[in-house]
Amino acid sequence: MRDAGPTRRTVLTGLGALFAVGLGATACTSDDSSGPTPAQRKEDDQIRERAKQAAADLLNRYDAVVAAHPDLGAQLRPYADEVALHLTTFGGVRTAPPAATPPGESVPADAKAALADLATREQQGADGRLVDLPAASPELARVLASVSACQFVHAQNLGSAA
Template structure:
C-alpha cells in the first residue's frame, strides 16, 4: 500500500536545487588569464587587490561560521556544508586553506593586499539564541553578496564572473539559513 502524496507544496526552491545551483556556480570558476600585471610602482593591481579582498571577506565569513558552530554545536550539521562552501570560495579567490578543517581562517590573503578594516566576530560576539546566530550569519551572507554584486562593473570579466557566482551562492546560503523562519 503506497502512502498518499503530501498535500503541501514546497514554497520556493528546494534545498537540493539550491545546493546544485551553488555547486554549478563553483564550476564556473575559470583559469586566471588576467593581463592586469600591477601598477608601475610594483604594487598589486586593482584586480589583485579586489581578489585579495574577496578572499579575506570569505575567510572572515568562514570565521563567523566557525564561531557560531563553536557556540552552538547543535547547528554544526546544518552549518558545516555552508562553511565548507565559503572556504572553497576563499580558495577560488586565492586564499590557502588552513590544514585543520576547524582551524581559523588563513592569513595568506591578508598578506596579499592592504588591510581595509574588515571586521571579525569574536566567539563572544555570537548571539546566545540559535535563531539569532543564524540571523547573524544570514545578514553577513546577504551583506557580502550585495557588496560583491556592487563591484562587478569595476573588475575584469573572469573575476566578475567569479564574484557573481559566489554572490549567487551567498544568496542561496541566506535562503538555507532562513528556511523555516516565518
C-alpha cells in the first residue's frame, strides 16, 4: 500500500512550477550592466530583511518543536540546518535557541501535530518568498525562487510525515 504522502511526480511538478515562476520573474528584465538602481537596492534590502526575519522565526520554531519533542530532533535537524543556511543567505546570523517558546506560540503536544504545524509554516515561507519575486532584482529573485522551492519540499515532506 502506498504512503499517503505526495508522490515524487507531485514534488517534481511543484519544483518545476516554482522554477518556472522564478525564470518568468527574471526573464523579462534587461541585462543592463549599470547595476541596480538605488530604488531597486532599497527594495531588495527590504525583501532580504523580510526573508531573513521569516527564516529566523522558522528556525526558532524548529528549536521549540525539538525542545518539546526531543524524539523528533534527528528527523528535523536536516530541515533546520537548511533553514539556517537560508538565514545566512539573507544576511542573518544564527543565534542560540530561545529559552522558551514565545507566549501564544505553544508547540502542539502531539508530535504529528507539531510536524503538521512545521509543514504549514514551511509552506507559508515558500509562499512568502514567491510573493516577493516580481519586485526583486534578477539575482535576488533566483535566490528567492531557490529558497521557496526548498521550503516547498520541506512542507511536502513534513506534511507526509505528520
